[in-house]
Amino acid sequence: EAQVTQNPRYLITVTGKKLTVTCSQNMNHEYMSWYRQDPGLGLRQIYYSMNVEVTDKGDVPEGYKVSRKEKRNFPLILESPSPNQTSLYFCASSLSLNTGELFFGEGSRLTVL
Amino acid sequence: KNQVEQSPQSLIILEGKNCTLQCNYTVSPFSNLRWYKQDTGRGPVSLTIMTFSENTKSNGRYTATLDADTKQSSLHITASQLSDSASYICVVSALTGGGNKLTFGTGTQLKVEL
Numbered sequence: 488e489a490q491v492t493q494n495p496r497y498l499i500t501v502t503g504k505k506l507t508v509t510c511s512q513n514m515n516h517e518y519m520s521w522y523r524q525d526p527g528l529g530l531r532q533i534y535y536s537m538n539v540e541v542t543d544k545g546d547v548p549e550g551y552k553v554s555r556k557e558k559r560n561f562p563l564i565l566e567s568p569s570p571n572q573t574s575l576y577f578c579a580s581s582l583s584l585n586t587g588e589l590f591f592g593e594g595s596r597l598t599v600l
Numbered sequence: 601k602n603q604v605e606q607s608p609q610s611l612i613i614l615e616g617k618n619c620t621l622q623c624n625y626t627v628s629p630f631s632n633l634r635w636y637k638q639d640t641g642r643g644p645v646s647l648t649i650m651t652f653s654e655n656t657k658s659n660g661r662y663t664a665t666l667d668a669d670t671k672q673s674s675l676h677i678t679a680s681q682l683s684d685s686a687s688y689i690c691v692v693s694a695l696t697g698g699g700n701k702l703t704f705g706t707g708t709q710l711k712v713e714l
Contacts, residue, residue, distance in 0.1 A: 491643075522704075529706035530644075530689070537699055577643055584693055584700035586632065586651065591643030 489514045491592035493578050499598045500568055508563045508595050510578030516590075518581045519561040520545070521553065523574040524594075530577065536561055568599040602627040604692050604705035612711045617680055621708045623673040623690030631693040631700050635664050635675050638687045638707070647675070647688075680712045 491512045500506055512519065520535035522545075532545030536555040550572055552564040561580075565572060578592040607622045625633070632651045636644035648657045648664040650673070657664050661678045677684055690705040 527706065530704040532702065579643075584631075584702070586649060588646045588649065589634070589691075589702075591645070593643050594641065596641075 489590065491578055491580050491590050493592035493595045495595060496593065497596050499600065501600050502569055503567050506565050506568060508576060508597070510561045510563065510592060511559050512580040512590070513559065514580060514582070514590065515558065516580035516582050517558070518584055519555065520579050521561070521563045522577045522579065523547065524577060525574050533563070570599050573597060573599050602694055602703045604690055604703050606690050606705040606708050608708060610709040612713060613680055615680055615682060615712050615714055619677050619680060619710065621675045621688050621710070623675070623705055625671050625692040625703070627692040627694045627703050629695050630668060631695040633666055633673050634691040634693070636689040636691060638689060640686070644689055682712050682714070685710060685712045
């Protein structure tokens with residue numbers, strides 16, 4: 488089954504404790520991206536990757552890091568989480584943004600205390 | 601600045617009724633426009649993708665229209681069902697030098713009641 492898998496789905500952590508949210512897709516997609524969703528603000532792009540070893544900042548990259556060492560994986564790293572990073576995070580992938588569908592994961596709800 | 605505005609912000613309709621959601625955009629250069637359905641707490645799921653040359657596209661009871669001249673799109677839902685209760689997100693793609701850049705609307709929250 489074609490899917491984008493995120494882990495963990497739910498996480499409560501404390502300020503400053505490094506964490507990684509993993510994202511994996513099984514569709515051999517070149518494009519992958521991370522979004523955060525906050526009430527009233529919609530989905531905002533954090534980082535995206537057009538292919539292996541190619542990553543670029545989205546609209547709200549501050550406080551986040553990513554890496555793309557393999558085509559299927561695109562982890563999101565919070566080196567020193569802060570309460571304003573409490574949000575619902577989505578990973579997505581696509582074969583091509585020209586006409587290809589963008590597949591989203593089920594989301595990871597992160598709470599930073 | 602590229603922007604996507606959706607209206608109404610929220611909508612309540614009775615089961616079996618039709619409804620239309622609106623999306624206005626100022627994204628350029630335009631590449632494509634997408635409508636997504638997002639159930640509460642779940643990831644968005646694609647309904648339609650429309651390119652510049654497409655005026656109408658259907659997916660079951662969902663029909664999207666696109667007027668590239670006025671930069672407007674609508675999503676029409678026919679014979680609504682309780683399961684249509686969700687947020688509907690309009691996403692417009694701009695073709696930039698670095699590839700496609702997506703701009704998301706904040707969504708229309710639809711509630712279908714008995």
